[in-house]
Amino acid sequence: MTDGLTTGVPTTGVPILRFEDVNRDFTTPGGWFARRRVLRAVNAVTLDVPAGRVTGVVGESGCGKSTLARLALGLIKPTDGRVSFEGEDLATARRARLRQLRARMQMVFQDPYSSIDPRMTIGDAVLEPFVVQGIRLTGAARAAKAEALLGMVGLDPSLARNHPHHLSGGQKQRVGIARALALEPRLVVLDEPTASLDVSIQAQIVALLEALKARLDLTYLFISHDLALVRYFCDRIVVMYLGAVVEILPSPAAPIRHPYTRALLDSAFVPDPTRRQTLARATGEIPSAFDLPPGCVYAPRCPLADETCRRIRPQLDRSAHPVACHHPLDRAGAGS
Numbered sequence: 001m002t003d004g005l006t007t008g009v010p011t012t013g014v015p016i017l018r019f020e021d022v023n024r025d026f027t028t029p030g031g032w033f034a035r036r037r038v039l040r041a042v043n044a045v046t047l048d049v050p051a052g053r054v055t056g057v058v059g060e061s062g063c064g065k066s067t068l069a070r071l072a073l074g075l076i077k078p079t080d081g082r083v084s085f086e087g088e089d090l091a092t093a094r095r096a097r098l099r100q101l102r103a104r105m106q107m108v109f110q111d112p113y114s115s116i117d118p119r120m121t122i123g124d125a126v127l128e129p130f131v132v133q134g135i136r137l138t139g140a141a142r143a144a145k146a147e148a149l150l151g152m153v154g155l156d157p158s159l160a161r162n163h164p165h166h167l168s169g170g171q172k173q174r175v176g177i178a179r180a181l182a183l184e185p186r187l188v189v190l191d192e193p194t195a196s197l198d199v200s201i202q203a204q205i206v207a208l209l210e211a212l213k214a215r216l217d218l219t220y221l222f223i224s225h226d227l228a229l230v231r232y233f234c235d236r237i238v239v240m241y242l243g244a245v246v247e248i249l250p251s252p253a254a255p256i257r258h259p260y261t262r263a264l265l266d267s268a269f270v271p272d273p274t275r276r277q278t279l280a281r282a283t284g285e286i287p288s289a290f291d292l293p294p295g296c297v298y299a300p301r302c303p304l305a306d307e308t309c310r311r312i313r314p315q316l317d318r319s320a321h322p323v324a325c326h327h328p329l330d331r332a333g334a335g336s
């Protein structure tokens with residue numbers, strides 16, 4: 001290796017990314033009429049992301065998914081705890097080292113329209129990571145690399161000389177994916193990569209991501225609010241609620257254990273009303289992240305909550321299918 005990075009690719013299943021008891025707080029600015037307030041966006045998260053797999057992170061808007069993604073890439077530091085990539089603590093890595101590590105972990109953003117500079121040619125856009133890393137490519141090598149990357153994501157290589165306003169949303173997202181893969185990363189964080197696309201295009205992008213993962217032996221951290229999509233695409237599913245991990249499904253078909261996961265699944269549109277489950281549907285508003293309840297954070301909306309839930313915060317259990325719940329659905333005989 002010439003870049004001084006960890007030698008070898010982590011074996012499939014070995015954690016490539018680790019969160020150890022991570023908190024991340026944000027402080028709102030105070031002023032004449034408002035006092036400073038602290039919001040816990042990520043709350044005591046301990047999580048391994050195994051190499052070569054697709055780990056999904058799912059939850060409603062504001063549950064901390066994007067904050068988790070930014071922590072994973074070392075773009076922000078944890079308030080407490082440790083985030084490590086291939087064994088290296090991202091918060092203590094020196095700037096130059098962090099830049100090297102970032103070459104091995106890339107992100108595909110939700111909105112391809114705002115993530116691509118409209119003034120750049122498409123070729124320059126996909127090669128931007130080389131510029132960020134200070135890697136100079138000369139004329140013929142530049143053109144060949146840009147064309148190869150565009151071909152890899154199913155775009156006509158001759159588009160390299162065009163500007164992105166010629167492209168559709170799906171084509172722009174392909175450019176975003178090509179750019180993320182330019183430096184041959186090991187980990188790709190996909191932050192709602194299909195959320196702003198038409199349904200028919202979403203399926204094509206998911207198929208492309210699946211094909212690229214198999215071909216390039218990638219690890220994905222797939223962030224989404226859509227549990228049905230995550231269940232289709234991911235090997236393992238992390239369910240977040242108000243900054244905390246409430247359940248980790250070891251496989252997409254695993255029976256659901258947490259009432260919140262059940263409610264998330266039930267909230268997906270199901271045309272046949274007889275198939276809609278009502279047992280554990282969430283009711284009411286999500287409590288404010290500024291003012292978390294003392295017990296289970298889901299208790300105010302949970303139909304199964306009792307006094308224990310309102311008083312004592314449940315921890316993720318240490319089973320093969322971890323859940324943070326005093327009354328998991330399998331114990332109540334109402335799973336899946």
Ligand SMILES: Nc1ncnc2c1ncn2[C@@H]1O[C@H](COP(=O)(O)OP(=O)(O)OP(=O)(O)O)[C@@H](O)[C@H]1O
Pocket residue numbers: 026027028039040041059060061062063064065066067068225289
């Ligand atoms: N820079 C910031 N300053 C203050 N609060 C923030 C900041 N970034 C995120 N938050 C807050 O942290 C919480 C988690 O936000 P985050 O964007 O991680 O959630 P999310 O699950 O990704 O939501 P969405 O799906 O809407 O993007 C939210 O309450 C959000 O308002």
